[in-house]
Amino acid sequence: MPRFAANLSMLYPEHAFLDRFAAxxxxxxxxVEYLFPYDWTxxxxxxxxxxxxLEQVLFNAPPGDWAAGERGLACLxxxxxxxxDGLGRALEYARVLQCPRIHVMAGIAPEGVAPQALLECYxxxxxxxxxxxxxxxxxxxxxxxxxxxxxxxxxxxxRLAHALLADIGAPNVQVQLDLYHLQIMEGxxxxxxxxxxxxxxxxxxxxAGVPDRGEPDQGELNGPYLLGVIDELAQDCGWDGWVGxxxxxxxxxxxxxxxxxDWLRRI
Numbered sequence: 001m002p003r004f005a006a007n008l009s010m011l012y013p014e015h016a017f018l019d020r021f022a023a024x025x026x027x028x029x030x031x032v033e034y035l036f037p038y039d040w041t042x043x044x045x046x047x048x049x050x051x052x053x054l055e056q057v058l059f060n061a062p063p064g065d066w067a068a069g070e071r072g073l074a075c076l077x078x079x080x081x082x083x084x085d086g087l088g089r090a091l092e093y094a095r096v097l098q099c100p101r102i103h104v105m106a107g108i109a110p111e112g113v114a115p116q117a118l119l120e121c122y123x124x125x126x127x128x129x130x131x132x133x134x135x136x137x138x139x140x141x142x143x144x145x146x147x148x149x150x151x152x153x154x155x156x157x158x159r160l161a162h163a164l165l166a167d168i169g170a171p172n173v174q175v176q177l178d179l180y181h182l183q184i185m186e187g188x189x190x191x192x193x194x195x196x197x198x199x200x201x202x203x204x205x206x207x208a209g210v211p212d213r214g215e216p217d218q219g220e221l222n223g224p225y226l227l228g229v230i231d232e233l234a235q236d237c238g239w240d241g242w243v244g245x246x247x248x249x250x251x252x253x254x255x256x257x258x259x260x261x262d263w264l265r266r267i
Contacts, residue, residue: 001267002205002230003059005031007246014254018048019125025052028260032251033058033244037117038065038089049097056099057242058141058176058204062086063105072105073147074129075154076120077113088127094138101204103141103176104129105153118154124168130170139203143176148183156185156194174203183210183221189231197230198237205230208247215247217263227267 006024008017015023018040024032032054037045049056064070064082066105073083090102107172109118126140133140144161145153155161161175177196179189188194207226209219216223233239245264249256 002227002241003030004232005029005033005055005242005244006204006265008032008034008242009036009075009176010050010246010248011257013257015087015254020043021048021052021054023257025054027261028163029054029244029245031055031240032052032056033246037060037093037097039064042093046091046096046098056097058101058209059090059093059097059099060103060105062088064107071109071150071153072107074104074125075107075118076110077117077121080125083125083129085184087132090190091133091136091138095136100139101139102133103143103204106142106149108152109154122154123164126164126168126173127170130168133169133174138172139172140170141174141176141203144181144185145178146181148184149181157179158182158196162196162201175201176204176206177202178206179216179221179226180206180208180210180213180246189221189226193226193229193233194241195199197233197239200237200239200241202238202241204241204244205242206246208245213248214250215260215263218250223263224267 006029008020012023014022063072093101106122130140131233142155142161144155144157145157146152162246165173182189182192207216207223210221211219221241249260251260
C-alpha cells in the first residue's frame with residue numbers, strides 16, 4: 001500500500017497544532033503534511049518530528065493574506081517581491097524540517113487582468129522559484145483546485161497542470177494530484193491516475209471523500225479501490241510518493257480522527 005501522511009491542518013482538531021504530531025504517530029502515520037507552518041518556529045516543529053519519528057512530507061509556501069481571501073501569489077502581477085520573500089521563507093523551513101516538497105499556490109485570478117498575462121506571470125514565477133529550490137533539492141508542487149471550494153482559483157484541471165510543466169521547463173516542478181479536487185472538476189479518477197502517475201510528473205497525491213471532504217470510504221469515490229489502483233501503478237512504474245490524508249473527520253468529537261481511521265486499518 002502507499003505511504004500515508006496525516007494532514008495536521010485538518011486531522012486531530014481537538015489538539016493544539018504541535019500536539020497533533022504525537023497523535024498522528026500514535027495512529028501509525030509515518031509522515032505529516034499541513035498547510036502552513038509559519039506561526040511556529042521551524043525548530044519547534046523539527047523537534048516534534050524527531051520526537052515522534054515522523055517525516056515532513058509537504059507544506060505550502062506563504063499564500064499572501066489568507067485571512068483576506070488570498071490563495072497564493074504565483075499568478076498575481078505586481079506581487080513579485082512578496083512572492084520571492086515567501087519562497088525564501090518556505091525554503092528555510094524546508095531546510096530545517098528536511099522537507100522535500102513545497103506546494104506553491106497559484107492564486108485567485110484577479111478581475112480585469114487578461115488570462116494570458118496571468119499565465120505568463122505564473123510560468124515566470126515558477127521558473128524562478130524552481131531555480132531557487134533546485135539548489136536545495138526541493139521539488140515544487142502545483143495543484144489544480146476545484147472552483148467550488150476555491151472560486152476563481154487560477155489553476156483548474158489536470159491536463160492544464162501537466163501542460164504547464166512543459167512551459168515551466170524545470171524537472172523539480174511536479175503536479176500535486178488531489179483526488180477530491182479531481183472528482184469535483186473532472187471525474188474519471190481511476191483513468192486519470194493510470195494516465196498521469198506513470199509519467200513521473202506527479203509528485204504527491206491527496207485523498208478525501210466527495211462531496212463532504214470526509215474520510216475516503218464514503219461518498220462518490222471508492223477509496224479502497226482507488227488506493228488499490230495507486231498501489232498497482234506504484235509497483236508497475238516505481239512511483240514512491242506519499243498519499244496525504246487531507247480530509248475533515250466526520251466525527252468532530254475528541255478522538256474522532258482516530259475512530260475514523262477504520263478505512264485505513266482495513267487496507
